[in-house]
Amino acid sequence: MKSRALSPAPSERERRGNRLLQGLRRFPLHIIIVALVLIWSTPTVGLLVSSFRPAHLVTTTGWWTAFIPPWNFSLELYEQALSAAGMGQSFINSLFITIPATVIPLMIAAFAAYAFAWMRFPGREILFVAVIGLLVVPLQTTLIPVLRIYNNLGLTGTFVGIWLAHSAYGLPLAVYLLRNFFSTLPRDMFESAALDGASPFTAFFSLALPLSVPAIASLAIFQFMWVWNDLLIALIYLGGEPSVAPMTVTIGNLTNSLGGGWQVLTAAAFISMLLPLVVFFTLQRYFVRGLLAGSVKG
Amino acid sequence: MFENRLLLALIVVIGVPAATVAYAWLVEAVLGRIRPTVARGLRPWLWTGPVLLLLLVYLIYPTINTFIISFFNANSTEWVGLANYEFIFTNNAVLIALRNNLLWLVFLTLFTVVFGLLFAILFDRVRYESVVKSLIFLPMAISFVAAGVIWRIMYDYQPPGQDQTGTLNALVTAFGGNPVAWLIERPENNFALIAVAVWIWTGFALVVLSAALKGIPVEIIEAAKVDGANELQILLRVTLPMMGSTIAVVATTMVIYALKAFDVVYVMTNGNFGTEVMANRMYKEMFNFTHFGRASAIATVLLLAIVPIMIINIRRFRQQEQM
Amino acid sequence: MKRWLVLLLASLFAVAFAQGELRTPQEAALEAAGGEELGGSVSVLGVWGGNEQESFLEMVRPFEEATGIDVEYTGTRDLNAVLFTRVQGGNPPDLAGLPGPGQMAQFAQSGDLVDLNEVLDMEAFGNQYADTWSDLGTVDDTLAGIFIKASVKGLIWYNANVWEERGWEIPQTWDEMMALSEEIAAGGETPWCEAMESGAASGWPGTDWLEDIVLRQSGADAYDAWYQGELAWTSDEVRQAWETWGEIVGDPNMVYGGVPTILTTNFGQGGNPLFTDPPGCYMFHQASFMTDFFVESYPDLQPVEDFNFFPFPAMNEGDPTSVEIAGDLFGMFNDTPQARALVNYLVTPEAQAIWVERGGAISPNQDVPLELYPDPIAAQSADLLTSAEVVRFDASDLMPEAMNNAFWQGILEFIQNPEGLDDILSNLDRVQQDAYSDQ
Incomplete structure (x- = not known):
């Protein structure tokens, strides 16, 4: 849009010739991209093909043999995964857990990151670096002390308990990434907003948030994904009873204690991946260029 | 707690987001009513308050607890001084784990950042960007149990002469090589595990770096073009420097995740065949051997290991302030 | 058929069945609950998933029907981590599968496990379980764990x-x-x-x-x-x-x-x-x-x-x-009437027969008849367990x-x-x- 306005308008003929030439020049680019993506996707393709094969063949032959006659494909593993007791219920439970556990940390981390980026207060350097330091804390060491607090407060086994836990565990990264993003926003924009009498509340919601949509969208995806795929934290704070168990618990229970029946995990993996991928695709349109267009004095 | 699931759904979808916005609104409403000088001093604490409170309860308090019990015996009943630290720094398995974490730190960080950057820049130039980006991102959406299954299919081994069932060995033997036991042979196995982590985490690097790339104002690129810079020059002199702080953030995050690498090792080798890492060792000491003292000592060592990274970040923080 | 005739025949069969072999699982369950429909629920944490989980749920279904108690089962293959954290954090499940005798001893010594000597009908238990099993479940004179499933x-x-x-x-x-x-x-x-x-x-x-x-x-x-x-x-x-x-x-x-x-x-x-x-x-x-x-x-x-x-x-x-031999140990962390009822039910031959018939389990309870095993191989291994001169865990x-x-x-x-x-x-x-x- 802006870029096009800058270059002189080419004639129709020139434009077509350019496009052809450009297409040819860009051919290697496409080849490289496609090759890289193919290599990257091979493991996933192997899983996808396996998930459509009969269970006994998954353990005894390679997945590519499915493409050699006789084409042995079957929906057996999907049927088995979908018919597992409580799968539907646990899908809903996963949503109940994941949505608030994504929204809460994003919002409060954005407040804090905004303060770290644009407000002056004593001790903020130390505090901010401490937040980064907390990234390295192994979650397993926090489980027992927090569970003791939960028992005293009656939070064990409640959704509120797990929302807060996931929120807290996601905060260090969220604050870190968002502060970095906020501090790259142009300072004079906020200064002039303040001169115009805008409160920090207004500046935050009408300037900082809209301009950081790509950063917030990417964080939202990560947090959503981690909470969605979490198993241990849910088992500790929420328990695995069918009324509250998330999908990871139900899927984990598809194999027996000796690891028998692991083939069904191939199908289950795709079933549980579906929603996160939809979320990713939906949020993709916020990864756009030029949100800051016009705000920088060149 | 919530008997009515419909009510729960409403709370989930509307109540919780509204409550977070209401908090910010309330804070400003209150601050607007008190003296501006007091408000100015109070505001940052109210804005950071919820975060600090949650971190205090869920991470800071348990970490202090961890630090203290690292000086106690297995079930935290007896003061043992530095004995746990002495044990972990003389224990062969822990020393191997330290070495491996160093490998993880270097190679996981290097490859995720390089691949993430490469993909972000390449994909930015094509119209099907969202599709290819999703495919690279896909591994991030896979739970680690499923990732274990995927890579079992990749790394599977059958004796030479038999039909291979693992993807990689099928390729190797198709080109006339001998099958490799990827997870057994040293030092290949450590790299085989790091490769899995790179495969998963590159999606993270890609998404963050790509967001930063999109954040570079178009005018700056155009101005460079008008000045006659070619694409490579723009990349090296404009794009990369402008992404510098985000690259540093991604690298820092990956260094930290390399230090606490656990999932991949736990599902694939559990630290056998010389692939142990610190976090997996901590997990064993804690939940299998129930030696809380030693587990806590390992966690404390991990915490100390990132002090240099924090110092670098303080420096960067100050630089950004001065910009 | 006349209604009274049906009733008569049914009661005759019931008597014959009770004398010869096992009761119905519902009867065993009701007795385990002290003859009362207790209601309420009992939480169970275990390592079983897949077909094992199905079999366990099948095994407790008659118990739920007869006593009105809800059995809330959670399965995880990370039993070590989940159980230890929940016990240490003060929120143990009512009943749990124990990772092994070593861990059982640890829990028992720190007083987390309920002594089952006080819970079970020890006379019936002693008659039905070989000493090997009760010895393995005993820590310092308290019966800390019971086996409900074994393998050879x-x-x-x-x-x-x-x-x-x-x-x-x-x-x-x-x-x-x-x-x-x-x-x-x-x-x-x-x-x-x-x-x-x-x-x-x-x-x-x-x-x-x-x-x-x-x-x-x-x-x-x-x-x-x-x-x-x-x-x-x-x-x-x-x-x-x-x-x-x-x-x-x-x-x-x-x-x-x-x-x-x-x-x-x-x-x-x-x-x-x-x-x-x-x-x-x-x-x-x-x-x-x-x-x-x-x-x-x-x-x-x-x-x-x-x-x-x-x-x-x-x-x-x-x-x-x-x-x-090896087996799956079970321990009781919370002494509730519902948990007592379930433990008492799980050790009965009637309950264990359900899993045995579904396959994949050998019962440590000697009163489970060999002919219930679904195939000759399972029966043979069950027989091996009882006939060997030296049995070691x-x-x-x-x-x-x-x-x-x-x-x-x-x-x-x-x-x-x-x-x-x-x-x-x-x-x-x-x-x-x-x-x-x-x-």
């Missing part, structure tokens, strides 16, 4: 069709078995399959081998001293066992695929080469639960007809018959976790480098000194 370890599986074709006899002693192995190896084929991979527990199939050998070579006393930490790994008894196993696992002509295959093959798929054409191997050492895995890879296989087992042979003719499961873990790793190292046995054993001795002192 150390069976040697073979492809019955192939053995018949070749005309091989079932070996009765270790020497006969080795003679046959050498005969097969001399013909350019590999007699054995070995498979050590099992995720986080890789190496355990090898510990079963060593335990089987120690038990038969040096006897039950040495075996007991060994798992109790009183017999050193570098002692002659234990070293000899490693060397004996080394005759198989350390000889590339003896084992299918060589070292990388042994280490990378999941034990569940380890027996697959028995059934390929031509066979990759002819014998595979694994527990009674192996049948599930055979059928998972080759759904057409029939027990006895296609695959069968012989018990791990004695070292010498005339030695007592020995068998190694899986030694590695009885060791402290740190010892058990080091044992697994020692197995993997030994397979990679049998020459390094001295180092492996002295390292295990070091762990032994450290691990047992903590207990």
Whole structure:
């Protein structure tokens, strides 16, 4: 849009010739991209093909043999995964857990990151670096002390308990990434907003948030994904009873204690991946260029 | 707690987001009513308050607890001084784990950042960007149990002469090589595990770096073009420097995740065949051997290991302030 | 038919049934609950998933029907982490599967487990369970855990069709078995399959081998001293066992695929080469639960007809018959009426018969009739359990976790480098000194 306005308008003929030439020049680019993506996707393709094969063949032959006659494909593993007791219920439970556990940390981390980026207060350097330091804390060491607090407060086994836990565990990264993003926003924009009498509340919601949509969208995806795929934290704070168990618990229970029946995990993996991928695709349109267009004095 | 699931759904979808916005609104409403000088001093604490409170309860308090019990015996009943630290720094398995974490730190960080950057820049130039980006991102959406299954299919081994069932060995033997036991042979196995982590985490690097790339104002690129810079020059002199702080953030995050690498090792080798890492060792000491003292000592060592990274970040923080 | 006639016949049958065999599970459940419909719920944490979880839920269904108590089951393969955290955090489940006797002792000593002597009808329990089982569940005179499901370890599986074709006899002693192995190896084929991979527990199939050998070579006393930490790994008894196993696992002509295959093959798929054409191997050492895995890879296989087992042979003719067992322990963390009712129900033959009939389990309760087992192989292994002269529980499961873990790793190292046995054993001795002192 802006870029096009800058270059002189080419004639129709020139434009077509350019496009052809450009297409040819860009051919290697496409080849490289496609090759890289193919290599990257091979493991996933192997899983996808396996998930459509009969269970006994998954353990005894390679997945590519499915493409050699006789084409042995079957929906057996999907049927088995979908018919597992409580799968539907646990899908809903996963949503109940994941949505608030994504929204809460994003919002409060954005407040804090905004303060770290644009407000002056004593001790903020130390505090901010401490937040980064907390990234390295192994979650397993926090489980027992927090569970003791939960028992005293009656939070064990409640959704509120797990929302807060996931929120807290996601905060260090969220604050870190968002502060970095906020501090790259142009300072004079906020200064002039303040001169115009805008409160920090207004500046935050009408300037900082809209301009950081790509950063917030990417964080939202990560947090959503981690909470969605979490198993241990849910088992500790929420328990695995069918009324509250998330999908990871139900899927984990598809194999027996000796690891028998692991083939069904191939199908289950795709079933549980579906929603996160939809979320990713939906949020993709916020990864756009030029949100800051016009705000920088060149 | 919530008997009515419909009510729960409403709370989930509307109540919780509204409550977070209401908090910010309330804070400003209150601050607007008190003296501006007091408000100015109070505001940052109210804005950071919820975060600090949650971190205090869920991470800071348990970490202090961890630090203290690292000086106690297995079930935290007896003061043992530095004995746990002495044990972990003389224990062969822990020393191997330290070495491996160093490998993880270097190679996981290097490859995720390089691949993430490469993909972000390449994909930015094509119209099907969202599709290819999703495919690279896909591994991030896979739970680690499923990732274990995927890579079992990749790394599977059958004796030479038999039909291979693992993807990689099928390729190797198709080109006339001998099958490799990827997870057994040293030092290949450590790299085989790091490769899995790179495969998963590159999606993270890609998404963050790509967001930063999109954040570079178009005018700056155009101005460079008008000045006659070619694409490579723009990349090296404009794009990369402008992404510098985000690259540093991604690298820092990956260094930290390399230090606490656990999932991949736990599902694939559990630290056998010389692939142990610190976090997996901590997990064993804690939940299998129930030696809380030693587990806590390992966690404390991990915490100390990132002090240099924090110092670098303080420096960067100050630089950004001065910009 | 007239209504009264139906009632009469029904009651006659009921009486006949009650006298001869088992009651209905509902009756057993109601009695376990003290004859009351208690209502409420009981939370259960266990390691079972997949078909095991289904069987367990099937087993408690009559209990739920008869007593109105909801059984809320949570399964996880990370039982160690979840159970320890919940107990330490003060939020244990009412009942839980215990990872092993070692962990049970730890929980019992710190007072987390309820003494089941006060909960169970000890007279009936004593009559129905062999002493071995109650001894294993006892810590310092309190009954801390009960077994509701067992398996027999150390069976040697073979492809019955192939053995018949070749005309091989079932070996009765270790020497006969080795003679046959050498005969097969001399013909350019590999007699054995070995498979050590099992995720986080890789190496355990090898510990079963060593335990089987120690038990038969040096006897039950040495075996007991060994798992109790009183017999050193570098002692002659234990070293000899490693060397004996080394005759198989350390000889590339003896084992299918060589070292990388042994280490990378999941034990569940380890027996697959028995059934390929031509066979990759002819014998595979694994527990009674192996049948599930055979059928998972080759759904057409029939027990006895296609695959069968012989018990791990004695070292010498005339030695007592020995068998190694393992089982799933259950403990009670919260003393509620509902939890009491469920424990009382789970030990009944009526409850355990349900899982036995569904397959995949051997009941430790002697009152579960052998004819309930779904196939002759399951019945045979159940019979082995009751008829053996020496019965010992899986030694590695009885060791402290740190010892058990080091044992697994020692197995993997030994397979990679049998020459390094001295180092492996002295390292295990070091762990032994450290691990047992903590207990």
